[in-house]
Amino acid sequence: xxxxxxxxxxxxxxxxxxxxxxxxxxxxxxxxxxxxxxxxxxxxxxxxxxxxxxxxxxxxxxxxxxxxxxxxxxxxxxxxxxxxxxxxxxxxxxxxxxxxxxxxxxxxxxxxxxxxxxxxxxxxxxxxxxxxxxxxxxxxxxxxxxxxxxxxxxxxxxxxxxxxxxxxxxxxxxxxxxxxxxxxxxxxxxxxxxxxxxxxxxxxxxxxxxxxxxxxxxxxxxxxxxxxxxxx
Amino acid sequence: xxxxxxxxxxxxxxxxxxxxxxxxxxxxxxxxxxxxxxxxxxxxxxxxxxxxxxxxxxxxxxxxxxxxxxxxxxxxxxxxxxxxxxxxxxxxxxxxxxxxxxxxxxxxxxxxxxxxxxxxxxxxxxxxxxxxxxxxxxxxxxxxxxxxxxxxxxxxxxxxxxxxxxxxxxxxxxxxxxxxxxxxxxxxxxxxxxxxxxxxxxxxxxxxxxxxxxxxxxxxxxxxxxxxxxxx
DNA sequence: TGGCGATGTTACAGATTTGTGACTGGGGCG
DNA sequence: CGCCCCAGTCACAAATCTGTAACATCGCCA
Numbered sequence: 001x002x003x004x005x006x007x008x009x010x011x012x013x014x015x016x017x018x019x020x021x022x023x024x025x026x027x028x029x030x031x032x033x034x035x036x037x038x039x040x041x042x043x044x045x046x047x048x049x050x051x052x053x054x055x056x057x058x059x060x061x062x063x064x065x066x067x068x069x070x071x072x073x074x075x076x077x078x079x080x081x082x083x084x085x086x087x088x089x090x091x092x093x094x095x096x097x098x099x100x101x102x103x104x105x106x107x108x109x110x111x112x113x114x115x116x117x118x119x120x121x122x123x124x125x126x127x128x129x130x131x132x133x134x135x136x137x138x139x140x141x142x143x144x145x146x147x148x149x150x151x152x153x154x155x156x157x158x159x160x161x162x163x164x165x166x167x168x169x170x171x172x173x174x175x176x177x178x179x180x181x182x183x184x185x186x187x188x189x190x191x192x193x194x195x196x197x198x199x200x201x202x203x204x205x206x207x208x209x210x211x212x213x214x215x216x217x218x219x220x221x222x223x224x225x226x227x228x229x230x231x232x
Numbered sequence: 233x234x235x236x237x238x239x240x241x242x243x244x245x246x247x248x249x250x251x252x253x254x255x256x257x258x259x260x261x262x263x264x265x266x267x268x269x270x271x272x273x274x275x276x277x278x279x280x281x282x283x284x285x286x287x288x289x290x291x292x293x294x295x296x297x298x299x300x301x302x303x304x305x306x307x308x309x310x311x312x313x314x315x316x317x318x319x320x321x322x323x324x325x326x327x328x329x330x331x332x333x334x335x336x337x338x339x340x341x342x343x344x345x346x347x348x349x350x351x352x353x354x355x356x357x358x359x360x361x362x363x364x365x366x367x368x369x370x371x372x373x374x375x376x377x378x379x380x381x382x383x384x385x386x387x388x389x390x391x392x393x394x395x396x397x398x399x400x401x402x403x404x405x406x407x408x409x410x411x412x413x414x415x416x417x418x419x420x421x422x423x424x425x426x427x428x429x430x431x432x433x434x435x436x437x438x439x440x441x442x443x444x445x446x447x448x449x450x451x452x453x454x455x456x457x458x459x460x461x462x463x464x
Numbered sequence: 465t466g467g468c469g470a471t472g473t474t475a476c477a478g479a480t481t482t483g484t485g486a487c488t489g490g491g492g493c494g
Numbered sequence: 495c496g497c498c499c500c501a502g503t504c505a506c507a508a509a510t511c512t513g514t515a516a517c518a519t520c521g522c523c524a
Contacts, residue, residue, distance in 0.1 A: 117382065118373070121378070199484095221510070226379070393511080428513090431473095438472095
């Protein structure tokens, strides 16, 4: 799952701010679309199908909140991730913003670095892959069609359970899961097995992946495990 | 967000009514816990962490209203959705019931269908909120979904207790807390540990945050600590 | 300035959580 | 039937976390 090439729609009525954001995102490898009001934004959403929206809270005419709500109501756009931009001092509106369906919010002023980090996080969480698509992370490839795992072009031998575990992790990167959530998701909801069983299979999976990739599976002490490309 | 598998705590002093409700909910795919008084209810809340509570207005001993109020006061249970059950003719108390923190109320007698509908609605409203959103302050990011702390895009390694402590602070900025309040809120009300333990964990947290962010956690001499973006 | 209570810092032992290898038993398959 | 693979469990080792005490500093006030 490449982060580059994603299209981000920036909705803000102040051109300089839009520009600043656009520059930062382009440097990070995103494509930008810009709109200065909801009408413009809406037609861009329809025509260009961006991958996510950066939406200013305060907008002339229809507010950002209202627009977000509208997008979430529409079937076609309900899954579109939205990050809300709020000016400092509007923070008490945070709850309302999140309730309206935004996936995150960020307070102005913010550093470009922060913005990109948040955006990445939201995109990563929001981009589910079809079950048939091969997933690649740092040279580790899981190919559901061939039912096969490759590390740096060498086949990796994993058992059925480890395969499902890895598949789940690779389609749900970054987020931490408890042992019981993993049992639900990977084993299937109504099995009775010890939670520690998860640890053992994690162990087997790590071993199979070998030194080059085992650090992708991170222990979240007191909680469970996480698959992440970023060092812990 | 699946509606199935949610655990509902039913608090009513009349066993047949509890039973009737439990059957209805189980048919709808919920798991049920039952309690016939506030004491019992409270320990179930603590032990089982249900996803919501159906609470009878009239209860022997401590009333339902009082119990609801108590739950809303506790940090750990404040977000727990509550539906109040009131008998016919007590409707004039509706206002008081809602003021006590209930998210909805329903008048006996009610149909199972109605109950399930109301319950779904309350759960739907309540579920996406909670502590699922990332919080960002001055480049310090706490992401509950990934169970992770980042300072300027670099992962910060904190232990479980420090993580909870930071999460509490970031969701309760600016205000000062005494050591004993922190023990209540972060450790959980009924532990016996020295107050000085808080200092040690504060120290560990500050260390983990590093120079760039440790000043966010401020000492309030003679009182306790405070998380604030404004220099002290 | 000196004393005193409050807070910072560190070390450590016990508790808890996780890693790891080994064992058991089931089920498919030749 | 016998073999082999695999899932699940267990027991022990290793890693990490936790609370506490002891000592070092700090800041306030007389």
